[in-house]
Amino acid sequence: MKKAGLIIFSICVTSVSVWAQDEGEEGEKGFKKENLFTGGSITLSFFNGQTIIGANPVFGYKLAKWVDAGLALNFLYNQSRDYYEFDDRVKQTVIGPGVFTRLYPIKFLFVQAQFEHNFNTVKYIPRPGSIYYTEDKVKVDANSLLVGGGFAQGRQPGSNSFFYFSVLVDVLKNVNSPYVNVDYDPVTSGQRVTMVPIIRAGVNIGLFEGKYK
Numbered sequence: 540m541k542k543a544g545l546i547i548f549s550i551c552v553t554s555v556s557v558w559a560q561d562e563g564e565e566g567e568k569g570f571k572k573e574n575l576f577t578g579g580s581i582t583l584s585f586f587n588g589q590t591i592i593g594a595n596p597v598f599g600y601k602l603a604k605w606v607d608a609g610l611a612l613n614f615l616y617n618q619s620r621d622y623y624e625f626d627d628r629v630k631q632t633v634i635g636p637g638v639f640t641r642l643y644p645i646k647f648l649f650v651q652a653q654f655e656h657n658f659n660t661v662k663y664i665p666r667p668g669s670i671y672y673t674e675d676k677v678k679v680d681a682n683s684l685l686v687g688g689g690f691a692q693g694r695q696p697g698s699n700s701f702f703y704f705s706v707l708v709d710v711l712k713n714v715n716s717p718y719v720n721v722d723y724d725p726v727t728s729g730q731r732v733t734m735v736p737i738i739r740a741g742v743n744i745g746l747f748e749g750k751y752k
Contacts, residue, residue, distance in 0.1 A: 574601040580741025626666040681715035699745030
């Protein structure tokens with residue numbers, strides 16, 4: 540699965556380079572400040588005893604009419620229950636940089652790939668009265684490759700300002716990722732990692748847009 544995720548990300552990056560080159564050959568060349576944008580999204584997910592809340596500010600550039608790319612910064616709080624035993628809890632606080640690409644086959648629909656390297660502080664809280672486990676706190680890091688798609692409302696030629704809604708999943712499924720659910724079997728000491736759907740709603744804001752053309 541890790542290899543598949545990296546292959547998908549490599550294809551997206553290659554596609555962006557090729558399509559941006561084509562756009563430059565057909566249209567105006569050079570840097571255009573009106574193509575810069577900022578904004579970001581909030582993250583909210585409730586799935587199988589897990590809660591994820593976060594923010595994802597971005598800074599990017601419209602490489603072509605159908606391609607956006609840029610940098611992202613991830614802030615996330617994640618809590619899950621029943622990790623080792625019933626009614627225990629695991630809390631994660633996450634911060635990490637990332638890069639993203641959005642491709643628009645239709646002006647109001649997009650597919651997205653976002654690679655992140657997150658630094659996680661993980662705290663384990665056993666159930667009240669537990670005799671098997673004690674409270675613990677560790678710091679770990681993990682790569683994530685979020686892949687999915689979404690809907691853009693208000694995106695039109697000449698404007699980088701619009702609202703969007705997306706659903707993503709982490710295809711790398713790293714056990715330390717904040718975007719997965721990990722079930723632990725105390726009998727076999729085995730783990731099952733499940734991807735958690737990540738729902739994001741956000742805004743894209745053009746920084747130097749001129750009069751709509």
